[in-house]
Amino acid sequence: DAKTTQPPSMDCAEGRAANLPCNHSTISGNEYVYWYRQIHSQGPQYIIHGLKNNETNEMASLIITEDRKSSTLILPHATLRDTAVYYCIVSPPETSGSRLTFGEGTQLTVNP
Amino acid sequence: KAGVTQTPRYLIKTRGQQVTLSCSPISGHRSVSWYQQTPGQGLQFLFEYFSETQRNKGNFPGRFSGRQFSNSRSEMNVSTLELGDSALYLCASSPYLRGTSGSHNEQFFGPGTRLTVL
Numbered sequence: 213d214a215k216t217t218q219p220p221s222m223d224c225a226e227g228r229a230a231n232l233p234c235n236h237s238t239i240s241g242n243e244y245v246y247w248y249r250q251i252h253s254q255g256p257q258y259i260i261h262g263l264k265n266n267e268t269n270e271m272a273s274l275i276i277t278e279d280r281k282s283s284t285l286i287l288p289h290a291t292l293r294d295t296a297v298y299y300c301i302v303s304p305p306e307t308s309g310s311r312l313t314f315g316e317g318t319q320l321t322v323n324p
Numbered sequence: 325k326a327g328v329t330q331t332p333r334y335l336i337k338t339r340g341q342q343v344t345l346s347c348s349p350i351s352g353h354r355s356v357s358w359y360q361q362t363p364g365q366g367l368q369f370l371f372e373y374f375s376e377t378q379r380n381k382g383n384f385p386g387r388f389s390g391r392q393f394s395n396s397r398s399e400m401n402v403s404t405l406e407l408g409d410s411a412l413y414l415c416a417s418s419p420y421l422r423g424t425s426g427s428h429n430e431q432f433f434g435p436g437t438r439l440t441v442l
Contacts, residue, residue, distance in 0.1 A: 255328070255414045255433025256367070312431070315366035 230287040234300030328434035342403040351419030356398040
């Protein structure tokens, strides 16, 4: 699976948009970008995934660059409950998550 | 629909003992995966079970084992506990085994069991 690079930590003010970057310069053509998050003392939670088009769901938006070498997860209106470690993962779809490799992720802290 | 449940939530054992952790997947989910999470190593895949058979295995010693029952509930066992086994053990369920659904198989994680080995 392709390796990803994320900043170790970020801060965001409550109510503002949180933009979490991820570099995946070695991504292969069939690999998707997945985002999970883990709130302290809980299991990881799926957020969103995409291949090359931008994606949006009720939780977040995913912006993938045209060359697919990087992406940004956007939480449009961050709340205190969004404080968590956010993991960016690239993997072929057939992996089904069982062998998703979670790196160190980004610790997002939403401040009041 | 109830989420993935894991029992117990917290456990303290001593070196050399063995431990059994339990996971109940979301109703209708047939795939159960286990992960170990430690501050130094991050989240590491242990194994995946589907239809009572182990289908995938991570790079862990034989002291780590598991099984799945006909109702898809799963247990994992760690024998001869070592201090380094202290970790958060996470269980995740999915509707399908990888590669069989043709879709993106989102995993649903439980809250985990915090194991401390003294």
